Amino acid sequence: GQNIDQPTEMTATEGAIxxxxxxxxxxxxxxLFWYQQHAGEAPTFLSYNVLDGLEEKGRFSSFLSRSKGYxxxxxxxxxxKDSASYLCAAMDSNYQLIWGAGTKLIIKP
Amino acid sequence: DTAVSQTPKYLxxxxxxxxxxxxxxxxxxxxxxxxxxxxxxxxxxMFSYNNKELIINETVPNRFSPKSPDKAHLNLHINxxxxxxxxxxxxxxxxxxxxxxxxxETQYFGPGTRLLVL
Numbered sequence: 218g219q220n221i222d223q224p225t226e227m228t229a230t231e232g233a234i235x236x237x238x239x240x241x242x243x244x245x246x247x248x249l250f251w252y253q254q255h256a257g258e259a260p261t262f263l264s265y266n267v268l269d270g271l272e273e274k275g276r277f278s279s280f281l282s283r284s285k286g287y288x289x290x291x292x293x294x295x296x297x298k299d300s301a302s303y304l305c306a307a308m309d310s311n312y313q314l315i316w317g318a319g320t321k322l323i324i325k326p
Numbered sequence: 327d328t329a330v331s332q333t334p335k336y337l338x339x340x341x342x343x344x345x346x347x348x349x350x351x352x353x354x355x356x357x358x359x360x361x362x363x364x365x366x367x368x369x370x371x372m373f374s375y376n377n378k379e380l381i382i383n384e385t386v387p388n389r390f391s392p393k394s395p396d397k398a399h400l401n402l403h404i405n406x407x408x409x410x411x412x413x414x415x416x417x418x419x420x421x422x423x424x425x426x427x428x429x430x431e432t433q434y435f436g437p438g439t440r441l442l443v444l
Contacts, residue, residue: 247431248431250432250433254367258437258438259416259435259436259437259438260369260416260435261435262432262433262434265431265432302367304369308431312431313371313374313381314371314431314433316368316369316370316371318366318367318368319367319368319369321367
């Protein structure tokens, strides 16, 4: 079956760095997405990886290892506004997104 | 301009009623989606639809039906509402392209419709 695993909740300190891991099992693979969702709001696109390696976008970076079925989202210089849920989603061979349950990130001062 | 919009934002109704949620996207995308997000915050795909194909998640009750008057709209009609239908419903859209370009399959979400069935 198809499955996405990510931690339910993580806590980090303002100004620090946090890494949110995601492992996936899909029928075929056409890329890995990370979305951010603030409480009561819609998910918003953060990053897309389809090749192995690290993609950097400002304070956020995303890494993919296709052979390991593994990705992580790295958030640097954490700000209070980064408190949100981070959703990992893998695209299968039918271009359907398989969603994880999300990781709730709590930032403390 | 709002890229993906939904109405209403909030919907409170009685069990057994029939209701519709509207979605419009002005991005020129070919594919639209409906998701249900329950209290545990898990996003569950209900339908994906483009001008060629409707893909239905087989776990979705047939009380739920998507209706697309044109490429920019995908409405969700729900018959005989039940208590368990209470959730946030998100509409999303993406450009069809079978993933041939980076970001081409990125889905853009509407603000959500918070449905409460009493």
